[in-house]
Amino acid sequence: MKIDIATFIGLCLSVWIIIAFFLDYINGRYFSKLKKEIRLERRTCEVCCSVYFVSLFFEFWHCPLCGSINKEHTKVV
16 A cells, blocks of 8 residues: 655644644643632732731732732631
8 A cells, every 4th residue: 555755744744743732632621620729818908998808828918909028817726
């Protein structure tokens, strides 16, 4: 069975494109799971009393309304 060179190159490129899209899909699903695990906490600005949701990893955060820098209050046990 003979295969023309143009057909061979076309098949190779098609398979390569399908594999690239499949790997990109798998990679996108992995990163979307990571984004869902981000946890937010409700915090109130000490100056203007506005309520915002801030990531748990930030000790200091910036209020977008009044521009003040706030610090998380830790509870002492």
